Amino acid sequence: MPKNRLLTYLSIVLILAGAVLTFFGLERDVLLVVDGQIQTVHTRALTLSGVIQDAGYTLTPEDRTIPNSATWMIGRSTARLDRARH
Secondary structure: OHHHHHHHHHHHHHHHHHHHHHHHHOOEEEEEEEOOEEEEEEEOOOEHHHHHHHOOOOOOOOOEEEOOOOOEOOOOOEEEEEOOOO
């Protein structure tokens, strides 16, 4: 029984370590062009809307993004936000 318990604890520790490493591995810089102005956003966001939020902007329905705001940003390093003029 103790051997099974040890394996269980080791498995839990390895899973938690993997989750922590994955979480910190998602941290990256995204080049965001907002109304023609370039800025670097340090983020862990998975989607463009999250990157935009981390940059301090709130999307409105009239705003345009490239790619689409729901696009996953894993493997992408640039995006564009053209804010609507009110």
